[in-house]
Amino acid sequence: MSTELKSKKRTFKPIDSRQPTVRKMDFETMSDLPSHYFAGNSFITHMINAYHILFPEGERFFIRSVKAFSDRVVDPQLQTNIKAFIGQEVQHGKEHEKVLEILAQQGRPVKRFIRFFEWSAFRVMLPFFEFFFGKKLKLSVTAGMEHYTATMGEITLRHGFHEKTYGEMRNLLLWHACEEIEHKSVAYDLLQTVSNSYTLRIFGFFLASWIFWGYVVFFQHWFLLTDPGIGWKKYFQDMNSSREYGRILIAETAKAFFLYLKPGFHPAQTGGYEMEDRALSTII
Ligand SMILES: [Fe+2]
Ligand SMILES: [Fe+2]
Secondary structure (H helix, E strand, C coil): CCCHHHHHHHCCCCCCCCCCCCCCCCCCCCCCCCCCCCCCCHHHHHHHHHHHHHHHHHHHHHHHHHHHHHHCCCCCCHHHHHHHHHHHHHHHHHHHHHHHHHHCCCCCCCHHHHHHHHHHHHHHHHHCCCCCCHHHHHHHHHHHHHHHHHHHHHHHHCCHHHHHCCCHHHHHHHHHHHHHHHHCCHHHHHHHHHHCHHHHHHHHHHHHHHHHHHHHHHHCCCCHHCCCCHHHHHHHHHHHHHHHHHHHHHHEEEEEEEEHHHCCCHHHHHEEEEEEEHHHHCCC
């Protein structure tokens, strides 16, 4: 890692949930990424890989959904936060696309996965439901997805999952987790500005739940099935050794699911801001 890169990474602006900041990163040194970069475990590595598939396209969808309503915002603070939200998501997409290049070099059928995701989610499923619910539905789905990305970020930091991950991938996941927590209220606040319908918020959340979990399990297994380094023995071994992480993930995301259903819910209620500020400072 170059000295120039190190010094760039050490000048982070501190976390501020009231005014998120765009932090440009440059994770260039992942060409040595091992096939199973999460503690040698293929089951979890391919689950994270499934998120790498979802993120760039998903984040472009978030940006489109938010931009469609940003002109309705009169609160100058929310306007500023929307700009930062868009800037952060652009940067996340760029860095995850670099990972996709590495995964393609490892022989993973990344392009096929992305084509399938883009077609089924953004050309078929969401336009179908938008026809009945209108374009506010996409914003509602975005707010719901943001609840999950922030929840995953909080779980990652609280349990130190990123520390099990190899090299620069650890830093990328940590940086993304921190910024997801930092901007977790933005899409939700915009949705509340546009519509205070509980039905719209919850229906969008159900679709977000399907996208965030259904596609992840599907792509995780597609990665596993097309990985020549995995036989049945390793599959079951790695599945067994991922149970301790799975238990935490299922328990905490189930809690987050029911929290979002509460009529008085707001993303800021779950906090996590001091934790992310401490975590961000560990990126060297
Ligand atoms: Fe993101
Ligand atoms: Fe986000």
